[in-house]
Amino acid sequence: MSYFSLYVFAFLLNFIFTFADFVPPARTDHTSVLVDKKLYFSGGDNLNGSLNDFFYLDVSQQFNITSLPWNDITFTGDLRSSGASACSGRNINYLFIFGGRINPKKFVLKYDINNQNWTYVISGRKRPTNRIYISCSKFNNRSIAIFGGYNIEEEEVITNDLWIFDSLELTWNLSNASNALNAPPAIWSYCVITLLDETILYIGGMFYDINNDADILMPLNSLPLYDSTSDTWKSLDTSGPTPPSRRAFSAVLTSDNRIIIFGGLDVGFSTLGDLWILDIATKQWSAGNISNPNGLAISSHTATLVDNYMIVAFGSYNITNESSTIYMLDVSRRDFYTWVTEFIPSTTNFK
Numbered sequence: 001m002s003y004f005s006l007y008v009f010a011f012l013l014n015f016i017f018t019f020a021d022f023v024p025p026a027r028t029d030h031t032s033v034l035v036d037k038k039l040y041f042s043g044g045d046n047l048n049g050s051l052n053d054f055f056y057l058d059v060s061q062q063f064n065i066t067s068l069p070w071n072d073i074t075f076t077g078d079l080r081s082s083g084a085s086a087c088s089g090r091n092i093n094y095l096f097i098f099g100g101r102i103n104p105k106k107f108v109l110k111y112d113i114n115n116q117n118w119t120y121v122i123s124g125r126k127r128p129t130n131r132i133y134i135s136c137s138k139f140n141n142r143s144i145a146i147f148g149g150y151n152i153e154e155e156e157v158i159t160n161d162l163w164i165f166d167s168l169e170l171t172w173n174l175s176n177a178s179n180a181l182n183a184p185p186a187i188w189s190y191c192v193i194t195l196l197d198e199t200i201l202y203i204g205g206m207f208y209d210i211n212n213d214a215d216i217l218m219p220l221n222s223l224p225l226y227d228s229t230s231d232t233w234k235s236l237d238t239s240g241p242t243p244p245s246r247r248a249f250s251a252v253l254t255s256d257n258r259i260i261i262f263g264g265l266d267v268g269f270s271t272l273g274d275l276w277i278l279d280i281a282t283k284q285w286s287a288g289n290i291s292n293p294n295g296l297a298i299s300s301h302t303a304t305l306v307d308n309y310m311i312v313a314f315g316s317y318n319i320t321n322e323s324s325t326i327y328m329l330d331v332s333r334r335d336f337y338t339w340v341t342e343f344i345p346s347t348t349n350f351k
């Protein structure tokens, strides 16, 4: 390559990065995962149909919400649409997307971040059937748990089996806790949080109650807790006021051990905009105090903790109005929470 063509190449690259303003469209039921200061998003649905895009928000540096540092990487391959769940594994050069509306109906997709290519993970016959509205959770810095979900094929029945994926070997085990009498029902549209002691907490969501032939929301005062060390189900019983039951909401864990949940749909299908805090040390719920409420009520969004911010992305304001907006809640204080427009990366979290 001549110096001149190198120069032209560099100019074009600069042009692409400076002027190609990618703005992702509104969506619900997408998935997102934070890996190495990039917040990846995949798929979802909006009024125009299913989305098969893939992009990330660069959270390595300061930005204002009016000009978001999006990067479109849809070109890297054939993706799945909505209702999936993304997690990273032991090797952060890979991310995995589980379930979702796709064709062919393979359950796991693996993305190679460095080489920007995708592969279907096919590992034996002992593996979960495809499903939507699940949340994966990484634990022990290697394994990924998959529980419940909603069946998208009439012939497939989603049971309350708990599946464990080895992110290095790419193999599945069915947890022995699956058969336990105290196993929770097969929930969907729940949130999952891996706690600091590597137990996995399942919050909210909906399940089919065979006795009443009805879909029921899980109560939030007794939360299923999977103890990965003993491979058993336990429960975390909470005190304080119990938040209204919900699904299609979001939850994050702060480094000082608070779970923060936001939004979702209540029993009457109303969209919620309330914030609740579960202090893991005291097992107590309390209502979150947003000092500058913006009236935001949203469901089927995602939320990710990045430094001091809970980044609330996309979702549905109501059934006919989807969001293309990113909201950021400063969660650095325990006594109040504030919507902010500027993201400032920090190395020190939480005073």
Ligand SMILES: *[C@@H]1O[C@H](CO)[C@@H](O)[C@H](O)[C@H]1NC(C)=O
Residues within 6 Å of the ligand: 025, 026, 027, 046, 047, 048, 322
């Ligand atoms: C649907 O498509 C139309 C036409 O391309 C576009 O103007 C609109 O913004 C899209 N809506 C959403 C929610 O993406």
Ligand SMILES: *[C@@H]1O[C@H](CO)[C@@H](O)[C@H](O)[C@H]1NC(C)=O
Residues within 6 Å of the ligand: 112, 115, 117, 118, 119
């Ligand atoms: C991904 O790219 C790497 C490096 O070019 C290559 O070794 C690997 O085979 C590729 N994988 C797929 C599935 O294309």
Ligand SMILES: *[C@@H]1O[C@H](CO)[C@@H](O)[C@H](O)[C@H]1NC(C)=O
Residues within 6 Å of the ligand: 090, 141
């Ligand atoms: C997870 O494992 C990788 C590879 O051994 C290591 O580099 C990383 O620090 C570990 N992360 C945590 C949170 O322990």
Ligand SMILES: *[C@@H]1O[C@H](CO)[C@@H](O)[C@H](O)[C@H]1NC(C)=O
Residues within 6 Å of the ligand: 143, 164, 165, 166, 171, 172, 173
């Ligand atoms: C499955 O169980 C076997 C035997 O206990 C264990 O060696 C293996 O690491 C497990 N794999 C996963 C994915 O948990």
Ligand SMILES: *[C@@H]1O[C@H](CO)[C@@H](O)[C@H](O)[C@H]1NC(C)=O
Residues within 6 Å of the ligand: 173, 174, 175, 176, 231
């Ligand atoms: C389940 O229990 C059996 C028998 O105790 C054991 O061999 C197996 O490794 C256990 N599986 C897991 C995933 O721990």
Ligand SMILES: *[C@@H]1O[C@H](CO)[C@@H](O)[C@H](O)[C@H]1NC(C)=O
Residues within 6 Å of the ligand: 289, 291, 335, 336
């Ligand atoms: C909520 O925050 C405001 C503003 O900081 C404060 O005045 C108020 O006392 C707080 N309320 C609760 C219940 O913490």
Ligand SMILES: *[C@@H]1O[C@H](CO)[C@@H](O)[C@H](O)[C@H]1NC(C)=O
Residues within 6 Å of the ligand: 318, 319, 320, 321
């Ligand atoms: C949803 O929002 C749209 C636009 O704001 C409004 O016209 C419609 O009535 C709302 N629908 C419901 C069910 O609240």
Ligand SMILES: *[C@@H]1O[C@H](CO)[C@@H](O)[C@H](O)[C@H]1NC(C)=O
Residues within 6 Å of the ligand: 317, 321, 322
């Ligand atoms: C959708 O809802 C948002 C938030 O309530 C509102 O600002 C916006 O105007 C609504 N869109 C339409 C088309 O009504």
Ligand SMILES: *[C@@H]1O[C@H](CO)[C@@H](O)[C@H](O)[C@H]1NC(C)=O
Residues within 6 Å of the ligand: 064, 065, 066, 341, 342
């Ligand atoms: C973000 O940008 C908008 C528009 O340029 C500006 O009004 C606002 O003050 C900025 N916010 C911050 C925190 O700088």
